[in-house]
Amino acid sequence: MSRWGRTHLTPDLLEFIRTWLPAPPASVIEVGCGDGRLTAHLRERGHRVIGIDPEAPEGAPFIATTLERFRTDDPFDAAVAIRSLHHVGDLPAAIDSLHAALRPRGRLVMLEFAVENVDDAARRWQAEVGLPETRTANMHDVIALTEVRGALGRRFRELAFEPGPYLAREAEREDLLGRELAAIEAGELRPVGARLAFDAIEPDEQGARSAR
Ligand SMILES: C[S@@+](CC[C@H](N)C(=O)[O-])C[C@H]1O[C@@H](n2cnc3c(N)ncnc32)[C@H](O)[C@@H]1O
Numbered sequence: 665m666s667r668w669g670r671t672h673l674t675p676d677l678l679e680f681i682r683t684w685l686p687a688p689p690a691s692v693i694e695v696g697c698g699d700g701r702l703t704a705h706l707r708e709r710g711h712r713v714i715g716i717d718p719e720a721p722e723g724a725p726f727i728a729t730t731l732e733r734f735r736t737d738d739p740f741d742a743a744v745a746i747r748s749l750h751h752v753g754d755l756p757a758a759i760d761s762l763h764a765a766l767r768p769r770g771r772l773v774m775l776e777f778a779v780e781n782v783d784d785a786a787r788r789w790q791a792e793v794g795l796p797e798t799r800t801a802n803m804h805d806v807i808a809l810t811e812v813r814g815a816l817g818r819r820f821r822e823l824a825f826e827p828g829p830y831l832a833r834e835a836e837r838e839d840l841l842g843r844e845l846a847a848i849e850a851g852e853l854r855p856v857g858a859r860l861a862f863d864a865i866e867p868d869e870q871g872a873r874s875a876r
Pocket of ligand 1: 672695696697698699716717718719729730731732745746747748751752753754758
């Protein structure tokens with residue numbers, strides 16, 4: 665168990681974030697920061713960081729706002745979005761806003777949920793290991809990962825796409841991550857999550873992309 669107790673911020677995820685973020689003191693915006701644990705971690709590592717979330721903790725370095733509404737005059741070097749982009753209300757507006765908040769070629773690092781891969785095999789595996797079932801019936805407002813990636817493609821270039829475990833992390837059961845990975849590798853389970861990294865495309869490249 666990590667120093668945060670039960671957490672989704674497992675060492676492999678922190679390592680992925682460390683690998684893809686520009687080195688401190690690069691400025692970072694955490695999108696959908698939740699309780700702010702990762703924002704605090706990045707600050708401890710020496711990043712200049714803010715965390716935004718409609719439900720953000722009070723006070724600096726947090727701002728209570730949606731990504732769609734967020735504006736800055738001082739573009740950030742990078743952004744992290746952990747389990748958050750599939751929740752936004754207006755995906756194209758959120759991605760435009762994120763792109764505008766980053767400097768040209770700014771880095772975006774994400775952990776995302778692939779709701780489209782939650783199937784009977786996933787539910788069987790959850791029952792087998794004693795995790796609560798992910799109920800997709802009431803998840804109409806959760807955006808599929810294929811849609812998130814498609815929308816990001818207008819403004820960001822994908823550098824890394826690593827499908828992998830999510831169910832154990834979502835339940836804050838780090839002890840089950842290895843079992844979930846083994847089930848995915850054995851072909852018994854579809855990957856319900858993915859780690860991704862992107863670079864913001866510059867305006868002239870966007871023109872070239874849309875002309876193709
Ligand atoms: C599953 S939680 C993830 C929180 C944190 N990143 C984590 O991994 O524990 C999703 C977060 O996204 C936030 N969120 C929802 N809609 C948002 C939006 N439009 N812009 C920014 N954050 C949003 C929610 O308030 C929530 O804190």
